Amino acid sequence: MYEYAIAWEWLAFAARWFHVITAIAWIGSSFYFIALDLGLVKRPHLPAGAYGEEWQVHGGGFYHIQKYLVAPAQMPEHLTWFKYESYFTWISGFLMLCIVYYGGADLFLIDRHVLDISPPVAILISLASLALGWVAYDLLCKSPLGRNTWGLMAVLYVVLVFMAWGYTQLFTGRAAFLHLGAFTATIMSANVFMIIIPNQKIVVADLIAGRVPDPKYGQVAKQRSLHNNYLTLPVIFFMLSNHYPLSFGTQFNWVIAALIFLMGVTIRHWFNTTHARKGRPTWTWIVTVILFILIMWLSTVPKLLTGETDAAAVAPAFQQxxxxxxxxxxxxxxxxxxxxxxxxxxxxxxxxxxxxxxxxxxxxxxxxxxxxxxxxxxxxxxxxxxxxxxxxxxxxxxxxxxxxxxxxxxxx
Structure with a gap:
């Protein structure tokens, strides 16, 4: 038993390390390409079909990058695909979910004061929520609502808030936040696996066959990429939230989760606007700070909301x-x-x-x-x-x- 526990602990560590490495690679490439895309400049000398270009300097050299909205006239000799970072981030994350939360369901997944269920039932609920979440999201994107990008995002926000509340009615606070991150990350990774990469492959196949690619494939992929862009920061928070019990272990944890999604939007909006050279909207940081203060306030469960006495601010160190x-x-x-x-x-x-x-x-x-x-x-x-x-x-x-x-x- 002792050796088994030690081996299991090291397996969890290996999975966590693997997950962090792949997540850094995925998020880093995602942030880079979003910034690159927003910074593209249209110039008269661009080749036919090119949307814009960007000059960058890094590592002692200069890079000249051009983007084609649909595809170039000829198929390049070599293409670098950015997909495995996403796939292995999800695979390693799911492995961690199995090791920590499914393997330790009684300790980390189930709170019998919230819902008295057995480990197998809790695990089935977990798996079903991830699968059904992607199906519901994909159907929304393909519905008539999907033609309105910002209206779709508003509806998706309502869905995420509902899931935040729902998970807190099923699992421990810690598991609820982890599952909200996994739910969102599953949508993001599935966007890459099910939509973005397949659409790009259709465009490549058309080029090889000498056909003119349909621009709709790029437009759909662009929309899914935009969703991934705005969901990235909340996912990072939820994956790290187990270190901060005042976020997940309090009465209004699902409200805190809802506000975290909004903070992700305000922060990304500042970066996106800045990278697009459309100014620096400082109001986004003011809103972000206000949201964070509201989260801090909610985490203390003040008397106004619960009838309990609010905690006084205390020093980090004390004696006796x-x-x-x-x-x-x-x-x-x-x-x-x-x-x-x-x-x-x-x-x-x-x-x-x-x-x-x-x-x-x-x-x-x-x-x-x-x-x-x-x-x-x-x-x-x-x-x-x-x-x-x-x-x-x-x-x-x-x-x-x-x-x-x-x-x-x-x-x-």
Whole structure:
């Protein structure tokens, strides 16, 4: 069992590393070509069929790039296809989903206080949501609505918000955000695999056969590429969100997810406008900052919305939490709810090392990690994963009261 757990942990690490490498390659090439496309300039001397050109300098050399909206008059001798970055990003991401969330469904995927289902049922729901999400998206794009690019994007935003809410009704907060990222990334990768690359291959085949390619294939591919462009930044956030429990482990996590999608749009709009040499719309950053402040506010679950007392801002470091009157009850709570994993020798099945090296077995260790306990198990529901030890709302309030009381006592 020990060797199996170690091997599984290293498999997860390898899959994560593979995923990061391929994602960097995909996102990097995507951002580059979006910037290149928007920066193209039309000049009189361009060859027939060429839409625009761009001069760039990098690595000590100059590059002269021309773009054809449909295709050049003759088939080039060599073509470089940008597709495998997308494919392997999705494959490695799905591998991680299987290893971490399907393999550890009881711990990371299922929260029986949200929905009491078995691991096989949860996994089937997960798989079905990814597959049906692509089908629904593709049908929307091919419907009459698809001819209105911005109207289509508005409808797609409503769909994404609905999925954000739906996932939080099915899985743990952490798994909900991960699945929202996987749902979006599946659409993006499927756009490349099912639409963009096949359309480009049709154009290439027409050129080889001496036929004039139909421009509709390029137009459709362009629309899907635009969607991928605006979805990239939210996907990155959701894939990294497991490190930030105040985003996924709070009551209004699905609203936070909805706002993250808007932030992705405002940020990309600034870059797209700048690359197109149409100015620098600073208003987009103002909106982004406002959205982020709203997200921070929602993550604290203020009294206006829930009836709970809002948390005061606290310093990142503090001492003497063990002297607070709440500490005896907190120590008992941590011992019964947390220390089976956060111990030098964890007793929870499959855990052979305390997660992130955090041990909570004595007064000093609990006091040293007071801030993490407050955020992970008090202010958010990130810990215990899937609430596997059945921590109650009143116990979470105790952790909040302990932390805030100690901090207030130290600042007086």
């Amino acid at each position: 939490f063990a002297g607070d009157p709440h500490f005896p009850a907190v120590k008992q709570l941590v011992s019964t709810r947390c220390s089976m994993c956060h111990a030098a020798e964890p007793v929870y099945e499959g855990i052979v090392r305390p997660p992130k090296g955090v041990m909570l077995e004595n007064d000093a260790q609990i006091a040293a990690h007071a801030r993490e306990i407050y955020i992970q198990a008090g202010r958010s529901h990130a810990m215990p994963p899937g609430n596997i030890t059945d921590i109650t709302p009143d116990e979470r309030k105790l952790l909040v009261a302990w932390f805030e009381s100690a901090v207030e006592g130290k600042t007086q």
